Amino acid sequence: SYVLTQPPSVSVAPGKTARITCGGNNIGIKSVHWYQQKPGQAPVLVMYFDSDRPSGIPERFSGSTSGNTATLTVSGVEAGDEADYYCQVWDSSGVHRGVFGGGTRLTVL
Amino acid sequence: EVQLVESGGGLVQPGRSLRLSCTASGFTFDDYAMHWVRQGPGKGLEWVSGISWESGSLSYADAVKGRFTISRDNAKNSLYLQMNSLTVEDMALYYCARQSIKYAYGDDAFDIWGQGTLVTVSS
Numbered sequence: 001s002y003v004l005t006q007p008p009s010v011s012v013a014p015g016k017t018a019r020i021t022c023g024g025n026n027i028g029i030k031s032v033h034w035y036q037q038k039p040g041q042a043p044v045l046v047m048y049f050d051s052d053r054p055s056g057i058p059e060r061f062s063g064s065t066s067g068n069t070a071t072l073t074v075s076g077v078e079a080g081d082e083a084d085y086y087c088q089v090w091d092s093s094g095v096h097r098g099v100f101g102g103g104t105r106l107t108v109l
Numbered sequence: 110e111v112q113l114v115e116s117g118g119g120l121v122q123p124g125r126s127l128r129l130s131c132t133a134s135g136f137t138f139d140d141y142a143m144h145w146v147r148q149g150p151g152k153g154l155e156w157v158s159g160i161s162w163e164s165g166s167l168s169y170a171d172a173v174k175g176r177f178t179i180s181r182d183n184a185k186n187s188l189y190l191q192m193n194s195l196t197v198e199d200m201a202l203y204y205c206a207r208q209s210i211k212y213a214y215g216d217d218a219f220d221i222w223g224q225g226t227l228v229t230v231s232s
Contacts, residue, residue: 001171031216031217033217033218033219035154035219037154042204042222042223042224042225043146043154043204043219043222044222045209045218045219045220048209048217048218048220049217049218054220084153086153086154088154088156088218088219090215090216092215092216095166095168096159096166096168096214096215096216097156097159097168097169097170098144098146098156098159099156100146100153100154100155100156101153102153103153103154
């Protein structure tokens with residue numbers, strides 16, 4: 001089965017840039033989606049199809065994929081960005097099955 | 110307002126069954142594929158199962174295949190998850206989530222999530 005690997009944690013000072021990676025075999029040929037989850041809340045979609053932002057998500061959030069790595073970039077990080085972030089793809093070898101990365105805790109110093 | 114509301118969670122003994130429900134409002138439910146995603150205590154998100162808009166495609170995670178059954182009733186704007194032979198590994202907050210593109214199954218994102226219903230498995 002397909003595996004997505006994320007770093008457990010990323011820390012960044014306010015106003016700086018955070019990059020959260022998601023590794024997977026040839027992930028560049030898949031569509032990658034990203035979710036933000038704050039404590040006690042349901043996940044929220046923050047990036048879809050690699051680099052598209054849903055309405056209401058700040059332009060500070062951007063996404064990219066290349067080779068075996070997808071990256072969610074948060075520019076000008078704010079305290080309110082502190083959350084867990086999950087990448088997600090579909091493993092469609094046979095039947096469609098969703099796959100999530102293990103999640104990355106973004107800490108704003 | 111577009112909304113998903115889960116129900117049916119609770120405390121259940123290992124080996125017993127439970128049926129979760131998810132009621133949708135604010136959108137045309139039968140246009141969209143729906144999924145269940147769970148989150149164990151202190152753990153990450155885990156996709157559990159999905160069903161296409163017309164119930165023609167179903168899929169399950171290996172961890173639940175053969176024990177869980179997903180279904181939907183478009184007339185009632187409802188999604189269900191029948192969970193049998195529950196184990197402590199199934200203890201989690203169960204979310205229902207909508208796929209973002211009409212009539213699609215797989216490939217796109219989960220754009221709408223409920224608040225979840227908690228399943229506790231303990232003797």
